[in-house]
Amino acid sequence: MRSRRRPLDVDLSVDLGPVHLPNPIVAASGTFGHGAELAAVCDPAGLGAVTAKSVAPFASAGNPPLRVTEAPGGGMLNSVGLPGPGVEAWLAHDLPALTATGARVIASIWGRTVDEYAAAARALKRAADKLVAVEVNLSCPNVEARRDVFAHSPSATHDAVSAVAAALGGASPVFAKLSPNVTDIVAIASSAVDAGATGVTLINSVMGLLVDPETRKPTLGAGGGGLSGPPIMPVALRAVHEVALALPETPIIGTGGIVSGRDAVAMMLAGATAVGVGTATFAQPRATLRIVDELRAWCARHGVTRVRELIGALEET
Numbered sequence: 561m562r563s564r565r566r567p568l569d570v571d572l573s574v575d576l577g578p579v580h581l582p583n584p585i586v587a588a589s590g591t592f593g594h595g596a597e598l599a600a601v602c603d604p605a606g607l608g609a610v611t612a613k614s615v616a617p618f619a620s621a622g623n624p625p626l627r628v629t630e631a632p633g634g635g636m637l638n639s640v641g642l643p644g645p646g647v648e649a650w651l652a653h654d655l656p657a658l659t660a661t662g663a664r665v666i667a668s669i670w671g672r673t674v675d676e677y678a679a680a681a682r683a684l685k686r687a688a689d690k691l692v693a694v695e696v697n698l699s700c701p702n703v704e705a706r707r708d709v710f711a712h713s714p715s716a717t718h719d720a721v722s723a724v725a726a727a728l729g730g731a732s733p734v735f736a737k738l739s740p741n742v743t744d745i746v747a748i749a750s751s752a753v754d755a756g757a758t759g760v761t762l763i764n765s766v767m768g769l770l771v772d773p774e775t776r777k778p779t780l781g782a783g784g785g786g787l788s789g790p791p792i793m794p795v796a797l798r799a800v801h802e803v804a805l806a807l808p809e810t811p812i813i814g815t816g817g818i819v820s821g822r823d824a825v826a827m828m829l830a831g832a833t834a835v836g837v838g839t840a841t842f843a844q845p846r847a848t849l850r851i852v853d854e855l856r857a858w859c860a861r862h863g864v865t866r867v868r869e870l871i872g873a874l875e876e877t
């Protein structure tokens with residue numbers, strides 16, 4: 561009688577600098593809501609971390625409709641425009657609900673000026689014991705000044721990250737979320753790290769436009785927007801790989817087009833320490849938990865006992 565083989569134990573834990581996560585799958589900002597909206601169907605405690613929707617020091621209404629539409633190739637084009645209640649309201653009402661689920665929370669902040677980034681960070685410092693990190697969203701492509709976002713300039717990136725790091729005073733690790741819509745993402749990532757960022761999140765959505773031939777107008781109410789989902793995964797992989805090679809000691813949250821455990825493996829091989837999942841959640845609210853399970857199963861099938869062994873293990877041709 562053939563004996564059953566014992567399932568391989570897989571250690572999924574990773575370290576994002578000083579941040580220890582039980583697994584590398586992170587809910588991407590803007591896809592898990594401000595607080596615990598998805599907790600009833602997707603237990604946040606089962607994820608490595610949850611990145612909350614970006615908030616500013618002020619309340620924001622966002623962009624006019626239509627805000628979201630399907631894009632060719634299984635993608636999504638959105639111009640939501642960072643609506644939110646403001647950081648103080650988020651701290652008072654949304655953060656407690658999210659932490660009550662057992663989630664490891666990464667707060668996300670944005671602003672129109674360096675001073676606004678600093679103000680948001682100062683507010684978060686009071687709740688640093690409830691956060692594992694602060695993500696600085698320097699790169700949203702669907703606000704009114706989309707061509708002037710901080711992550712399009714090394715100097716502007718440096719100024720914003722420096723202000724956030726100073727305001728936090730070391731209370732929370734800082735991750736800079738960067739744009740793919742640049743010529744040299746390594747230069748901008750280097751600037752963020754030099755300014756005090758612990759790591760970087762790569763990438764935000766890719767600038768895009770859809771047109772309605774019948775109306776001869778843009779499909780989205782604000783005109784252009786950010787393309788996300790499977791079509792941008794090759795862009796994200798390239799960005800992650802380039803930055804990982806240039807900054808090998810810098811932890812990276814690789815985000816863009818992840819829909820399966822196999823995708824997560826590819827992102828880690830390219831150099832990501834953790835893997836953000838975003839658009840997939842809109843199609844399947846439990847996608848993040850499914851991807852954790854698929855990642856564990858992939859490692860077991862391939863004899864990988866520690867998932868961190870995959871980080872940057874891409875074999876060059």
